[in-house]
Amino acid sequence: MIEQVPSAKVTGLFHRNLTGEVTKELHKAGLMEYYVMPSRSVTLHKRRAPFGLIFEHGIVDDPADRVIAFVPPSWGRSVANVMIRGADLSRPGRGSVLVEQVVISRAHELCDPSGNVCMSEDSFPDGPARLRDGLTGICCIVQRGQGEAVARVALETGACVPFITFGRGTGLRDKLGLLRITIDAEKEIALFAATSYDAETIMDIIIDVTKLDQPGMGFIHLFPLEGGLLNMKVFRGRHQHAASVEQIVAAIDEMKGDSRWRTVGEDLQVNGKAPRTYLRGLQCLNCICDEGKGENLVNAAVEAGAPGATTSRMHYAGRRRFGDAGISPARECITMIIQPSQVEAITDAMEAEGAFDDETHGFFILSPVTKAFTYMGPV
Amino acid sequence: MEAPRQPTEKKIHIGFRRAMMLIVPYVWKRIRAQVQSVWLIIVYLLLFQALVLRLAVDDALVISAGLVIVILGLTLFLEGLFLGLMSLGEAIGLRLPRKSGITVILAFSFILGVGATFAEPAIGILRMAGSSVLAWEAPLLFLLLNKHADFLVYAVAIGVGIAVMAGMLRFMYNLSLKPFIYVLVGGLVVLSAWAWFDPNLRHVTGLAWDCGAVTTGPVTVPLVLALGVGISRVVSGSPSGGGSGFGVVTLASLLPILAVLILSVFLGSSVPQPMEETFFFGPGNRSSAETLFKNRDAMRAYAFRTASEESQALLFEGGREEMLRELGRMTEDEEARSAVFGSDPEVLRRWAVERGSESQRRAVFGTEEALREAVNRYFRDDVSSLETGDLARSAVAASARAIIPLTIFLLVVLVLVLREKLPRADEVMLGILLAFVGMAFLTVGIELGLARLGNQVGGKLPALFKSVPLEEKRSTVTNFDPGTVVTALTSEGERTSFFFMRQEGENVKTVPYDPACYDEKSGTYTFTPLRGPIFEGWGGFSGILVLLLFAFIMGYGATLAEPALNALAVTVEELTVGTFRKTTLIQAVAVGVGAGIVLGVAKIIWNVPLAWLILPPYVLLLLITALSSEEYVNIGWDSAGVTTGPVTVPLVLAMGLGIGSQVGGIEGFGILAAASVCPILSVLLVGLVVNWKRRRALGGEREPSVPEVVYD
Structure with a gap:
């Protein structure tokens, strides 16, 4: 078993057609192990009515993939650059890359990320670091069907193109016995990023739009990013200029060195609402395990005090997957937001449930959560 | 996810009121969804009957009760599919490749395919479609539907078994579906074209193609789909892609066609060619004609029910007199009667009144008074009484047969072969129970409501363009x-x-x-009162146009209510994370089915040969398949198999047979096959458009290329 290994988590969000290119580049660069989560990207488009009237900004969904790689901390930016090159992300509208620093709290031996990069640093494109600083990740878990509302906020505030994956929630539901089937477990998880200046405002708008301050509606949290490249092309459609607005914004970002110049915070202020109590200083515990085992682990975690969890499916692609003892390609990822004080107890409980045996291949990742919000019950 | 809280007790107990507050909205939401999916077809049929055909709806009370039962049945069945059967299928799919070798998987797949066919035999539907097939006009078809109906079921079962095996192999080795389609469809097209030149086989091609459409029922499809999704998640080499997990249904619709065609080629050699009725029953043809029936008595029984008096007499050595003597003997001798008409003397008398000739009637009744009395009696209580009890019993039996053996088999595999616990056992068990109850409700409801309504409308449809006698108003x-x-x-x-x-x-x-x-x-x-033609313009052609429009909307509306399509669409939406929306798929398929049914009706009205109906669309499909992406090929071809389910089939057949009986078509085969080729076309076309748009959006914005300026 592996314990307390710092690591970089590189998340690439690409249009499905580009995934093949990206993984090819990753293989070339020596990175052999990654996870893929099917997702969809959401963009606005001008819906045209007859007589040239535009009446609404419609939403287009595209199939996309979330490619996640865990590498030693110093490799994060390099691997992100490989993804950028592979998917040609310098062109707007193709995808985003996020890099964050995490800690692998415990993991099965086969999940050791330190061996994940087997070539020397030279084989990575160094070039100019194209990643921007000063970004904050936003992850919002809502009821199935509400994802589009969250995505619309991200798009209309000009944050970036959000990516949505499906998940199943567990929490109160599983304590109801068979009555649980009356509560829909299906969730949508929207993941995107914004400049750190705007992230909190966007979070407030999302809370308003999706009524997260009411029971059972969902959960939102912000997490720090080391860097990222965002897909700014929130609009789809023809345009008549030599460069799109998104390209111009990206160019000015690069000249200014950061994106403070386009902070929109003041305009977006939400007023007239009672002050909200946010949750701060929490930890996000991600547990990746073989599919079918997650349910028991979640039950153990909930018994040990976890408030609830969201499970999504992911595909494991890696050189260690073959053979009987290997890791199953069908994996699932459990996400729990918990108090730092609970981490030990919950991980212990899940370990006792067999999280690190040869049929589960558990892989636990801890990452900080700067700010979070959900319904807290009558205060 | 909830906020961090203190550890709570393991289970929350909820009072009755609170429980109801949870259950009522849950049930209501699902019932509303089903009402949304069936209202169109119901309202449409009622309005058409009332406003266009201008006839009152008979048995309106029974029909409306039946429709309510249909909605309840659909709700329960679908919920049961999602909670029980599909979770179970997927659980096995996820574990099977990890825990057992390829031989176990293949054996499991074969048994599953064969078992699913026996559980949901579509032979009843095919028999209904072929109810007007005459032994002398299409001997081989007659043989397959009657004496050798079990061979037909075996052939289809083996076809489905091999298909499920091939589908699983495809997942294991990550093979594309396209080559399978090219080879199978190409082969089938060639084989059908060849069969066209043999008069006996020609009649069977319709049956064979319909077998493919019908065999994949509402239990099999979702189960096989869930299993495929599970297996392909564990074994697939490619990280993602919406198409993975589909394709088994396609193979399970194509391979049975092949199996039935091969079976008919084998049986065809020993079967007489189509011939004249009198020659068929004549003494020279006796031995070869008798191969079509179980024994001589069965042949006589068939002749009494369908053939002319002249042919009937040919079956008795002494000719007409002998036949009449025999009929007379049957009225007293129970043994002689039961061989031909069954032991109930009523059947014989009713036959004599309804079909018998003058002399036959006299032979059965003896005196004029007895005949007059019997005629009065039979015409008075002409309305057959409704056997609700029998109907419910047979529906429960059919539902039990469709669901219980398969579930037990799956549970045995999971627990004994894979040695795994059933995940969320209480939920799965509840789901299986719901599916079972729902299926029984659905069968009863369709029989009482939808099929009855469909029959009423379907039988009157030719009145749109010609005058038809209203038989039930006789x-x-x-x-x-x-x-x-x-x-x-x-x-x-x-x-x-x-x-x-x-x-x-x-x-x-x-x-x-x-x-x-x-x-x-x-x-x-x-x-018998006459009705129609309702639309007389353009020499009756306007009536035919209205009929075709009716057929389109009916096919469209009925497809929206198909439970297997719903299950497929939900699975597709789930696997594509919402990019291929459930409604898009259902709408595309429904439009396709509507178009297919229009083709099928056109076939019946103008007596278009079936080959013209089936072969060109499939050839066209091969071309479009080559152009389409793997994802859409899988989904599109699979949707063909799910279209013809419990809601569509009775309506389509009622309409087809209704029109066929008025315009003189031989049989109702081919409409279902046409109804399953067009949805493939429509889904693939949607796929082509969507993919073209996506590619344009992705590749459209190249960075403006700056011409390089060279200074000398």
Whole structure:
């Protein structure tokens, strides 16, 4: 078993057609192990009515993939650059890359990320670091069907193109016995990023739009990013200029060195609402395990005090997957937001449930959560 | 996710009121969804009957009860599919490749495919479609539907078994579906074209293609789909892609066609060619004709029910006299009777009244008085009573057969072979129970409501373009007095005869008098009111246009309510994370089915050969398949298999047979096959458009290329 290994988590969000290119580049660069989560990207488009009237900004969904790689901390930016090159992300509208620093709290031996990069640093494109600083990740878990509302906020505030994956929630539901089937477990998880200046405002708008301050509606949290490249092309459609607005914004970002110049915070202020109590200083515990085992682990975690969890499916692609003892390609990822004080107890409980045996291949990742919000019950 | 809280107790107990607050919205939401999916077809059929055909809906109370039961049945069945059968299928799919070798997987797949076919035998549907097949016109088809119906089921079962095996192999080795389609469809097209030149095989091609459409029922499809999704998640080499997990249904619709065609080629050599009716029953053809029946008595029974009196007499050595003597003997001798007509003497008498010739009637009843009395009796209580109890029992039995053996097999595999616990056991068990109850409700409801309504509308449809007798309004006047007939003159001085009639609770009306309808011996006058043509413009063509439009909307509406399509669409939406929306797929398929049914109806009206209907679309499909992306090929071809389910089939057949009986089509085969080729086309076309848009969006924005300026 592996314990307390710092690591970089590189998340690439690409249009499905580009995934093949990206993984090819990753293989070339020596990175052999990654996870893929099917997702969809959401963009606005001008819906045209007859007589040239535009009446609404419609939403287009595209199939996309979330490619996640865990590498030693110093490799994060390099691997992100490989993804950028592979998917040609310098062109707007193709995808985003996020890099964050995490800690692998415990993991099965086969999940050791330190061996994940087997070539020397030279084989990575160094070039100019194209990643921007000063970004904050936003992850919002809502009821199935509400994802589009969250995505619309991200798009209309000009944050970036959000990516949505499906998940199943567990929490109160599983304590109801068979009555649980009356509560829909299906969730949508929207993941995107914004400049750190705007992230909190966007979070407030999302809370308003999706009524997260009411029971059972969902959960939102912000997490720090080391860097990222965002897909700014929130609009789809023809345009008549030599460069799109998104390209111009990206160019000015690069000249200014950061994106403070386009902070929109003041305009977006939400007023007239009672002050909200946010949750701060929490930890996000991600547990990746073989599919079918997650349910028991979640039950153990909930018994040990976890408030609830969201499970999504992911595909494991890696050189260690073959053979009987290997890791199953069908994996699932459990996400729990918990108090730092609970981490030990919950991980212990899940370990006792067999999280690190040869049929589960558990892989636990801890990452900080700067700010979070959900319904807290009558205060 | 909830906020961090203190550890809570393991289970929350909820009072009755709170539980109801959870259950009521849950149930209501699902019932509403089903109402949304069936309202179109119901309202449409009712309005068409009332406003276009201008006929009252008979048994309106029974039909509306039936429709309510359909909605409940669909709700329960779908919920049961999602909670029980599909979770179970996927759980096995996820574990099977990890825990067992390829031989176990293949054996499991084969048993599953064969078992699913036996559990949901579509032979009843096919028999209904072939109810008007005559032994002498299509001997091989007749043989397959009657004496060797079990061979037909075996052939289909083996076809489905091999298909599930091939589908699983495809997942394990990550093979594309396209080559399978090219080879199978190409082969089938060639084989069908070849069969066209053999008069016996020609009639069977329709049956074979329909077998492919019908075999994949509402239990099999979701189960196989869930299993495929599970297996392909564990074994697939490619990280993602919406198409993974699909394709088994496609193979399970194509391979049975092949199996049935091969079976008919084998049986075809020993079966007489189509021939004239009298020659068929003649003594020279006796031995070869008898191969089509179980024994001589079965052949006689068949002749009595369908053939002319002349042919019937040919079956008795002594000719006509011998036949009449035999009939007379049957009235007393139970043994002789039960071999041909069954032990109930009523059946024989009813047959004599309804189908028997003058002399046959006399042979059965003996005296004029007995005949007159019997005629009065049979025409009075013509309405067959509704056996609700029997219907419910048979529906429960069919539902049990469709669901219970398969679930037990799956549970045994999971627990004994894979040695795994059933995940969320209580939920799965509840789901299986719901599916079972729902299936039984659905069967009863369709029988009472939807099929009854469909039959009423379907039978009258030809009235749109020609005048048809309203058979169920046929009435008989007993003790008719020809003296009441009145003669009237037209403005040209032509004489027409009619008489006045007063039925209970109605005003006096005039009935045209036709001497041929008066039976002097029994003193009865039998008349059938006529209806139509309702649309006479363009020489009746406008009526046909209305009929085709009706067929389109009916196919469209019925497809929206298909449970297997719903299950497929939900799975597709789930696997594509919402990029391929459930409604998009259902709408595309429904439009396709509507178009297919229009083709099928056109076939019946103008008697278009089936080959023209099936082969060109499939050839076209091969081309479009080559152009389409793997994801859409998988989904599109699979949707063909799910379209023809419990809601569509009875409606389509009722319509097809209704029109066929008026315009003289041989059988109702081919509509279902046409209804399953068009949805593939529509889904693939949607796929082509969507993919073209996506590619344009992705590749459209190249960075403006700056021309390189070279300074010398």
